[in-house]
Amino acid sequence: MENKVTPIIGLEVHVELTTKSKMFCACPADHFGKSPNSQTCPVCLGLPGALPVPNKQAIEDTIKIGLALNCEVNENNHFDRKQYFYPDLPKGYQISQYDQPLCHDGYLTLDSGKKIRILRVHLEEDTGKLQHTTIGSEKVSLVDFNRSGVPLVEIVSEPDLSSSEEAKEYLKKIHAIVRQLDVTTADMEKGQMRLEPTVNLNVASHFTPLVELKNINSFNFAVTALEYEIKRQLSEWQKTGVEKTKSNKTTRGYDSVKKITFPQRLKEEAKDYRYFPEPDIPPLVIRPSVVEKIKKTLPQLPDAIIAQLIALGVKMNDAKILSKDKTALAALRANSGLDQAKLASLIVNKKIDLAADIEPQFTRLTQIGETDAAKLAPLIDQVLMENPQVVEDYKKGKITVLGFLIGQVRRTAKGADAKTISALLVDKLK
Amino acid sequence: MTKSKITREEISKVAKLANLSLTDSEIEKFTPQLAEIFAYIDQLGQVATDKVVPTAAVNNLNNVTREDTIADNRVLDQEEALGQSAKVEKNMFVVKAVIDND
Amino acid sequence: MDQPKTIHELTTDLASKKISVTEVVADYLTKIDQRNGELNAFLTVAAAEAKEKAKEADAVIAHDPDIFTKKPFFGIPVGHKDIFLTRGLKTTAGSKVLANYIPQYSSTVVKKLEAAGAITLGKLNCDAWAHGASGENSDFGPTKNPHNLDYVPGGSSSGSAAAVAADLLPFATGTDTGGSIRQPANFCGVVGLKPSYGRVSRYGIVAMASSLDSIGHLTHDVYDAAAVLEITAGKDPYDASTTDLPVPTYTKLLDQPLPKKFKIGIAREYLEGLTDKDVLSSLEAAKAILARMGVEVIEISLPHTKYGIAVYYIVQPSEVSSNLARYDGIRYGNARASFGDEAKRRIMIGTYTLSAGYYDAYYLKAMQVRTLIRQDFDQAFGEVDALLSPTSPTPAFKLGQNTADPLAMYLADVYTVTANLAGLPGIALPTGKTKENLPLGIQFLTAQYTEEKLLNLAYHFEKTLHGK
Secondary structure, three states: OHHHEEEEEEEEEEEEOOOOEOOOOOOEOOOOOOOOOOOOOOOOOOOOOOOOOOEHHHHHHHHHHHHHOOOEEOOEEOOEEEEOOOOOOOOOEEEEOOOOOOEEEEEEEOOOOOEEEEEEEEEEEOOOEEEEEEEOOEEEEEEEOOOOOOEEEEEEEOOOEOOHHHHHHHHHHHHHHHHHOOOOOOOHHHOOEEEEEEEEEEEOOEEOOOEEEEOEOOHHHHHHHHHHHHHHHHHHHHHHOOOOOOOOOEEEEEEOOOOEEEEOOOOOOOOOOOOEEOOOOOOEEOOHHHHHHHHHHOOOOHHHHHHHHHHOOOOHHHHHHHHOOHHHHHHHHHOOOOOHHHHHHHHHOOOOOOOOOHHHHHHHHHOOOOOOHHHHHHHHHHHHHHOHHHHHHHHOOOHHHHHHHHHHHHHHOOOOOHHHHHHHHHHHOO | OOOOOOOHHHHHHHHHHOOOOOOHHHHHHHHHHHHHHHHHHHHHHHOOOOOOOOOOOOOOOOOOOEOOOOOHHHOOOHHHHHOOOOOEEOOEEEEEOOOOOO | OOOOOOHHHHHHHHHOOOOOHHHHHHHHHHHHHHHHHHHOOEEEEOHHHHHHHHHHHHHHHHHOOOHHHHOOOOOOEEEEEOOEOEOOEOOOOOOHHHOOOOOOOOOHHHHHHHHOOOEEEEEEOOOHHHOOOOOOOOOOOOOOEOOEOOEOOOOOOHHHHHHHHOOOOOEEEEEEOOOOOHHHHHHHOOEEEEOOOOOEOOOOEOOOOOOOOEEEEEEOOHHHHHHHHHHHEOOEOOEOOOOOOOOOOHHHHOOOOOOOOOEEEEEHHHHOOOOOHHHHHHHHHHHHHHHHOOOEEEEEOOOOHHHHHHHHHHHHHHHHHHHHHHOOOOOOOOOHHHOOHHHHHHHHHHHHHHOOOOOHHHHHHHHHHHHHHHHHHHHHHHHOOEEEEEOOOOOOOEOOOOOOOHHHHHHOOOOOHHHHHHOOOEEEEEEEEOOOOOEEEEEEEOOOOOHHHHHHHHHHHHHHHOOO
16 A cells, blocks of 8 residues: 555745845845844835835846756746735735746756756745734734835745655755755754645656645654654545545644644635736846856856766765865865865865965864874884894983984974874884 | 626726725716726727837837946935824834735 | 916916915915815815925025926926825825825825925815715715706816815816716816826825826816926936926927818717706817818727727726725725725726636727727827817716716716726816806817827817807
């Protein structure tokens, strides 16, 4: 029974861009930890008469993400209004993209070689933030609009993922890519990257109802939430046999303490966002020449870096770590004359101080280590054997010859510590 | 394209979507008025529009953007941002508790 | 009643020190005091602030007589339709939702006029949210027509038209989404200019329908209409829909002779169903004036005219329903229950036309027919330089006459809405009066962004009309 069950997982990832200013106004976009409602203006506070003007950098950043995910860039695209009422949405609509996203039809390749199709990458604005509390005996929500209008990129995959592990790998790769592009710091704890998996099961060609999972703020939670949900759906299917329909998609939250998903209260009626083209913003026309220009600015992406490092003999694990660490990678590449596999390993294991000159450190570490008695012993034996007269002198009490012997050892054991050699010599000459 | 027959139920549903709480007498009043207006605008069904490109804007512009710079002079003082609201707590706007994700 | 003074006449008097700014401001404030009770044109009068500014202005004139060349509207009073945000000065949009709203910022147009030296005397009544063609939809009571208090002044820029017509102001700002400047100008016998869509910034003006809203003004004559546009027009970095085409010096181009073989078209579709004898005779009078000017008038066709109102009453409420969504009473203003009937009706219509299952049949269809209407005009302007039409199918009507029948009220926009759908500039000009002392007038339209041509024509028309 179990072996016929295949999870079908799609992922919606939201990434807050780390631009200087907000998406449609010139307020600072960096809202984390700021005093509530101290970074708003008529536009992002939704005052009467205020109008949006799009941030050029955010548009370019979104195209970069699209290109990094092998997407097509829509030459003709525009913003739309997505309309719904919620206290954190100051205009009663979110400026987003509907039928013409900036980028579409891309893919991301997992390490197994499996391609996960990317449906679309579009640009929108973030909402304000809600806090829940009580004043007196009244339950209330408090709204802070500092986050309102921060540029947000939505990356939507096709439901091509078939396990929680694949989902995790996909998410980690997305995370590494957007960080490598330098368009966001994608700090999960600050909510700069948010995950919404949609999952159901294929049980011997019967499909269980779709479930969208919310409140997942780490990759590991995504794994545990999906695993729980996959088990839950299977047992639900075995009990009820209810199949997916057009209208029975539900939303469930994730409780990271109990490690379970739970139903979220249903809204009273189906949503109807009444999308229509945003009349305040003229359409965007992204010419192929512009796309080419942006393409040229793309940095090497994590998968390409890994492939290149592996070709140089670097271990897979080291390559993966280095692909996410720009400083370390730069240090490795700046010392291409040194053994890349060894240097990579030393850098990953933090044996090398990247702030200091790397070559002498490398030499010292890769040749004889300071306390590496096992490696020094045969060298010392060799030196003693080659210099019988000196050994004789020492044994007669001429202790000063020790310096000569140390020097001889160090001629071959470059970088080895004199004190260690001395101690080993004294020991041998007893 | 025939919505000239608008029902009270539809009016109620649309009102909900529009975040308007209409009274019974308002629904009573609006139902025939909207029906008449829809009957009038339904005449557009007579116009052949196959392959006609829709006009969303009439200023012939595209790619109007701004550089990514902060304009501090446009940022409202916190007191100013909050000052027109009936209810403020801890520098935040107070609303009735909403159904949220948790 | 003295002949109202135009902006340019006031400037001449101020610059020659015949009068002071303090006297000018005090004079208007007295008139407002006397007549606003019956007209209800002003919702807010900023008397103290205006007097203070007048005093400061006089001090500036005393040591800088050149100020009038640096600031073309120095010391000139202005009133703003109450949907123009004025920082620190209550702005209601004619609605109880914003009954106590004190804006945190000023609209671009208000700032530009202030920078040119204009002094804000107050805020002018209008149909709530600019929804209406009579002024009767204001939540703060209807404005009356100064020519006959039993009649409406037109709308939605009702207070603006009434105040200028009653000489309570030398000029006033207005907005025109489907005729809201031209129609009240026509009902009140003043000049009403609706610039092209995108010519004047919409930033800081309560949005009605974003793809249609056009920001203009009401003045005593065409010269002033040109002078105001010279200040308000131009690219605004805060409004992405403004054009970056350069702004001509309109006032300098006014008295250029009209180009040879200047041709004006009258759409035969505009004449079908036009029965009002006064309006017909006003149109004939206009044709006679044009003949005296040596302008040829020919009949042309705008075949999709009859769909104009239907397209407008889909596009406009759709955008209205969206633009009014921000008024939730959380950050400012009162709760949504405070919306009046007309706003609620339009929100309902627009929510419906955008909702799932109806978008294609209504909104998309309307956008397509909008294309056809635009193409009609493109074709027409290939044949003629300008179009002549009535501004409204009737002169001003009596208060209360159309309030029970929204559709009948909507249909009165037939001559004005298509200019908004196509983004064209239009001007309403007075031509005379009916036996009941109600103003009559006509409308000219030209191609988008050709305000200089429109004003040039209007200027010569006005001159010929007055036998100059």
